[in-house]
Amino acid sequence: MYNQQCAVCHGAGGNGKGPRGPEIAGRLWSWARSEGPGIFTDPNYMVQRNPSELTNAILDGYGMMPSYRGKLTTEQMNGLVDYIYTFFYKHPPIQ
Numbered sequence: 001m002y003n004q005q006c007a008v009c010h011g012a013g014g015n016g017k018g019p020r021g022p023e024i025a026g027r028l029w030s031w032a033r034s035e036g037p038g039i040f041t042d043p044n045y046m047v048q049r050n051p052s053e054l055t056n057a058i059l060d061g062y063g064m065m066p067s068y069r070g071k072l073t074t075e076q077m078n079g080l081v082d083y084i085y086t087f088f089y090k091h092p093p094i095q
């Protein structure tokens with residue numbers, strides 16, 4: 001689902017480097033610093049967001065991102081929000 005609908009902008013790795021990323025990077029995202037709202041690999045942004053805020057951004061649309069209200073089931077929405085968190089969360093190395 002993410003790869004089909006979201007990766008075009010957000011990138012398959014959540015880093016904002018999807019095919020449409022350059023349009024956005026010119027205006028909003030800083031690839032050099034890998035940061036900005038919608039760059040899910042940026043821990044500084046992600047720790048400031050809670051799941052409801054991310055869900056609302058997807059439902060209502062956010063800046064250059066379209067609204068997905070009515071286009072996704074609750075289950076799909078929850079799955080996407082959970083998935084987004086996996087981009088900045090990394091397991092520590094096992095010693």
Ligand code: HEC
Nearest residue numbers: 005006009024037038045049054057058062063064065080
């Ligand atoms: C047309 C490009 C585009 C597509 C497609 C897109 N997004 Fe976004 N998304 C953005 C941009 C750009 C932002 C940042 C908007 C801003 O700050 O103005 C954003 C922001 C977000 C945010 C808020 C992040 C934050 O820091 O609060 C979430 C969550 C999100 N997108 C999830 C998704 C999901 C899930 C999908 C697929 C269902 C998706 N996006 C599809 C461009 C896109």
